Every structure is written in structure tokens, then in C-alpha cells.
Amino acid sequence: MTTKLVISGLALLVGTGYGAAALAQQKPEVLVKQRQSAMTLVGKYWGPIAGMPSGKAPYNAETVTRNAGYLEVLSKMPWDGFADSTKDVKSAALPAVFTDTAKFKEAGDRMQSTIAQLAKVSKGGDEASVKAAIADVGKTCAGCHDNFRQKQ
Ligand code: HEC
Known part of the structure; x- marks a missing residue:
């Protein structure tokens, strides 16, 4: 590939962001691993604050601010990993993820x-x-898991 081609290829990638064109080339198994990793990290930063409203965990404003900041970014990450190409890969995602996509x-x-x-x-x-x-x-966690994730 010439440099010019590489550059225009890059521009295309940047232009489409995480769009379908870029994703189509990702291996389905990799996408599944990545979305699970994102969810795992969501769980990591959610865990310490989850019990604060009920008093199960002591309230700590600093922890909430820090974790909420991380969660705000992490919460954007799992979704492009639920690409149609992954529907036959073994995971905890129920088939409804790929049929009831709007919900x-x-x-x-x-x-x-x-x-x-x-x-x-x-x-x-x-x-x-x-x-x-x-x-x-x-x-919202339970609201989705109840319908779209295999019971653990
Ligand atoms: C829109 C749906 C949806 C929402 C909202 C959601 N999840 Fe999930 N979550 C899933 C699905 C589907 C899986 C299974 C993914 C897989 O196996 O590929 C999952 C998996 C997980 C896992 C296991 C990851 C692994 O593979 O080890 C954790 C932990 C998790 N979610 C935490 C959370 C927490 C905490 C929240 C709320 C802050 C949340 N999720 C919100 C759909 C959702």
C-alpha cells in the first residue's frame, strides 16, 4: 500500500469513528471479549458505590465522584461490541440482544x-x-440484565 492509500484509509477510519465499516473487520470473539471487559470494569467501579443508597456501604462523596467519572466513560464502551456478527459466539448475552435491538x-x-x-x-x-x-x-443494570443476560 502506498502512503497515500494508508493515509486515506486512516482518514476513512477516523471519519466513520467506531462505525460499521471499522467493526466489520473485528473478529466476533474479540468484540465479545472487549464488551465483557468493559462490563467487568463497569462492575468494578459500580460495586463500591452500589450499596451507598441503602447504607450497606458508608457514604463517601470522593469515591462517588471518582467512580462516576470513570463510569461515565465506561458506560459508552460495551455497546458496539454487541454487533450482529457476535450473535453465535458463546456468551452470557441472550438472543434477545440481537432481535429486540431497539429495547x-x-x-x-x-x-x-x-x-x-x-x-x-x-x-x-x-x-x-x-x-x-x-x-x-x-x-438500569438489573433492568437490562433481567431481559438480556443469562441468569448467573
Ligand atoms: C443495556 C443492557 C445492559 C445494561 C444497562 C447493563 N448491562 Fe451488564 N451486561 C449486559 C449483557 C448483555 C452482559 C453479558 C455480556 C456477554 O456475556 O457478552 C452483561 C454483563 C455484565 C457483567 C459481566 C461481565 C463478564 O463477562 O464478566 C457485569 C459485571 C455487568 N454486566 C455489570 C453491569 C452493571 C454494574 C451495570 C449497571 C451500572 C450494567 N452491567 C448495565 C447488559 C447490560
Whole structure:
């Protein structure tokens, strides 16, 4: 490939972002591993704050702000990994992920918007509002897992 071709190829990649063209070349097994890794990290930063609204974990504003910031970025990552090409790869994703795509996307959007809200409120918000925002995020995890993930 000439340099010019490589450059225009790169420009195309940048232009389409994580669009279908770039994803089509990803191995399905790799996409599954990546989406699971993103979810694993979501679990890592969600865990310490999940129990704060109920008092199971002591409230710590600093932890919430830090973790919510991480979660805001992580919550954008799993979704392009649920590409159609992955539907036959063994994973905990139920077939509904690939058939009921509108509902799945809506559940993912809800998670992202409640996390974005939490990240906002966690910067200087009072304890009650932050706890309410954490609880709102929590509902979205189960809300999706109940319909789209194999029972553990
Ligand atoms: C829109 C749907 C959806 C939402 C919202 C969602 N998840 Fe998931 N999650 C899934 C699916 C589907 C899987 C199984 C993925 C697979 O096996 O490929 C999964 C897997 C996981 C895993 C296991 C990862 C692994 O493979 O080891 C963890 C941990 C997890 N989710 C945590 C969370 C937490 C915490 C939240 C909320 C903050 C959340 N998820 C929100 C759909 C969702």
C-alpha cells in the first residue's frame, strides 16, 4: 500500500469513528471479549458505590465522584461490541440482544444517561441527591440484565 492509500484509509477510519465499516473487520470473539471487559470494569467501579443508597456501604462523596467519572466513560464502551456478527459466539448475552435491538439500545441509553446525571450531581451535590442518582443507575443494570443476560 502506498502512503497515500494508508493515509486515506486512516482518514476513512477516523471519519466513520467506531462505525460499521471499522467493526466489520473485528473478529466476533474479540468484540465479545472487549464488551465483557468493559462490563467487568463497569462492575468494578459500580460495586463500591452500589450499596451507598441503602447504607450497606458508608457514604463517601470522593469515591462517588471518582467512580462516576470513570463510569461515565465506561458506560459508552460495551455497546458496539454487541454487533450482529457476535450473535453465535458463546456468551452470557441472550438472543434477545440481537432481535429486540431497539429495547436493548433503550436500556443502554438509560444506563448512560443516569450515569451522566450521577457524574454531574456527584460534583458538589448533597448526599441525598447523590444517593438518589446512584439508585437510579442501579435500576438500569438489573433492568437490562433481567431481559438480556443469562441468569448467573
Ligand atoms: C443495556 C443492557 C445492559 C445494561 C444497562 C447493563 N448491562 Fe451488564 N451486561 C449486559 C449483557 C448483555 C452482559 C453479558 C455480556 C456477554 O456475556 O457478552 C452483561 C454483563 C455484565 C457483567 C459481566 C461481565 C463478564 O463477562 O464478566 C457485569 C459485571 C455487568 N454486566 C455489570 C453491569 C452493571 C454494574 C451495570 C449497571 C451500572 C450494567 N452491567 C448495565 C447488559 C447490560
